[in-house]
Amino acid sequence: MSATADPADKSNPAARLAFAEGQIVQELGYDDDTDQDLREGIEEITGTDLVDEDYDDVADAVLLWHRDDDGDLTDALVDALEYLAEGGLIWLLTPKTGRDGHIEASDIADAAKTAGLSQTSSIAVAKDWAATRLATKSTKATGKR
DSSP states (O other): OOOOOOOTTOOOGGGOOOOTTTTTTEEEEEOTOOOOOEEEEEHHHSSOOOOOOOSSSSSSEEEEOOOGGEEEEEEHHHHHHEEEEEEEEEEEEOOTTTTTTOOOOHHHHHHHHHHHOOOEEEEESSSSSSEEEEEEEHHHHOOOO
């Protein structure tokens, strides 16, 4: 049985991302501006360290930090799919409106569609970051998280 964080737990900023104990989360796009509380919250929930781009096995989810000047978002999403387990999710983290590096919602939707992903929800997860949940076709079809 896996323990999932209580979405009402306001002390852990990652609680709303629905990660579960034992999941492997690959983090891409890490930089000095990423939210450390969110990263630590994910590790607390999963009980595992985040793995980076050098991880060469499948991950249950990908945490993709992406800013407007990080290059092509579609390419980043396609790259994120490379080691994602079937039914896995991508959480795309982008700077909130008004912050440096903000990406318009329409650009996210276009990039996700081109990469073969479906945008299922968007939430504020940190002071400067918004999260967009992107599902693969197999995730949508099975309802798997």
